[in-house]
Amino acid sequence: MTQYPHGPSLAISLAAIARNYTLLSRQLMSGRSGAVVKANAYGLGVAQIAPALLAAGCRDFFVATLEEGIYVRKILSTESVPSTVYVFHGARKGESKDFLAHNLIPVLNDRMQIACWNHAGPAALHIDTGMCRLGVTPEEAIAIAAEGQKFELLLSHLACADEPSHPKNNQQLAAFRAVIQHFPGTPASFANSSGIFLNSDYHYDIARPGCSLYGISPNTDLPNPMEHVATLSAPVLQYRTLTQDTDVGYSATARMKAGTVLATVELGYADGFHRALSNHAFGYAGDVRVPLIGRVSMDMVSVDVTQVPAHLHTPDMRIAFICEQQPVDVLAEAAGTIGYEIFTGMGNRVRRMYA
């Protein structure tokens, strides 16, 4: 039985992440799957997740920054299996020696980064086929190929892969295909989580799933094929049975009737529980769905537990906000955002627990 801490927690199944990795790998018709573990593995804890993915067969890890790369290398240094770590933001001027010292591969994004790197070691090239965010243009990439420059990997990133019918997917694919033929024999990486579920044309040599590993749906229209990974719950600080009709919380945005039983739960927006959830989201007390009442405070939120059997109104009761009954995507939609922002926003007071 799980021993919960006195406070909010995110209980993370490393086994579920490993199974999600296996499911994604089996979906690929070509190449292999890497894993995106930037932003502390989307807030869930890269120190535990990177080794779990390595054990599941992953050999290619992607992070955003040099600092993240150094940390992942440190985490994986105790493992006997070799792995590759790519850094999306590339190498800045003066950082080459850090990349080499830590065996990190920069993803070079423009002519300036390529010039600063100056063939210091293995590097990847990012080609912008339609995100307009980072990467060289297709025309620049072709010119770079003509100069005879070599790369370990060619990358591009899909802008609309979660909408399979979006015309931009095909446009990006055509652009990527046209460019990479100028780099014969160089491996390519194109598909993010959603791209893996488009079709095999998008798979290439190394896929780069992120969200789907962590249980977020890779697709906005279809049932989520991924396994639930992380359960967010928090304990009740106090119960109160209203003896009269009463305003609840900041700015008195909710008014509850006499007889209502409220539970004040130890989870607030400082923990990453979005204030936008005020008054219109739900938690779960076991199998009972309990509505949020009033504004989310910095350290607390109130829920209506009137429908929860009274004998369960104890200090041991925890309210779950992300769980099998309410996946992260559902909570995110209630907050007007996506699961990625919910996970990456989880605060430092939320204890990560691993099983």
Added chain:
Amino acid sequence: MTQYPHGPSLAISLAAIARNYTLLSRQLMSGRSGAVVKANAYGLGVAQIAPALLAAGCRDFFVATLEEGIYVRKILSTESVPSTVYVFHGARKGESKDFLAHNLIPVLNDRMQIACWNHAGPAALHIDTGMCRLGVTPEEAIAIAAEGQKFELLLSHLACADEPSHPKNNQQLAAFRAVIQHFPGTPASFANSSGIFLNSDYHYDIARPGCSLYGISPNTDLPNPMEHVATLSAPVLQYRTLTQDTDVGYSATARMKAGTVLATVELGYADGFHRALSNHAFGYAGDVRVPLIGRVSMDMVSVDVTQVPAHLHTPDMRIAFICEQQPVDVLAEAAGTIGYEIFTGMGNRVRRMYA
């Protein structure tokens, strides 16, 4: 001259926090001002801020949890000046010895907490006068007084103090006044930041400002009397001059004209830069206001820097998102939230810098 790190940063003026503390103290017609430093001093860094407040004359610190209390005690243990640390969430069963060992004062919130604490040491009592969140009811408080129980401090919390004309302010004040007369000689604490600016009836013995110390406006209607404290900025990863009309970012939600100069900035929602800011907020490149273009990504956001002189388009340019020109309250409003959520949500990749 400030040396910025290679990445997003929050530059925090401890001197401005100290001056804000002094301004609040002078505003008080009775009693003294404490400081609320829960949630890592609203995300800005309690390890630096608690000593700065102590040096400014603050002697009463308020945190949310036992863990936060232990940490603040550790931080202040090297200071020769004595101080008091109150823990809002109170003491759970079995935690008395931790509170006593670390010289922490629990704010007891209900009969169960009072019973568990069992006079183990000094404690405060929280009276709920209208928040309906934590605290005993006025009736319970009067009964507790009749039992002869003694407390170091009586607290209550205002629900609507940022709206000076809200009738709830007077109602809460009347309820608090009626209860505390049952505890003669016991100090009382009622005003949060906004309460300090209501009128002297709300001041009592110890005020508990939080947001205003950190530069957030204590009042939604009047000019902000507080000094700007924290500047959020991030470097440019890449510039791109569009050679044709181009979609920008995830889901192609923005389309920009040929000739536009975009800067991809190293700040995303994983850093606490809300995704809700997508397509309708601004940053500052020096004094030039630059609009956000497209969706905020996990690690990046694009801004239109066409109006910024071309000679400033260098890797050294930083885009500010919270600054004198754009206070945290303005950014928060663009994100549909309050400054408190912006500060407490700042991610771990955002380097806190102190001056």
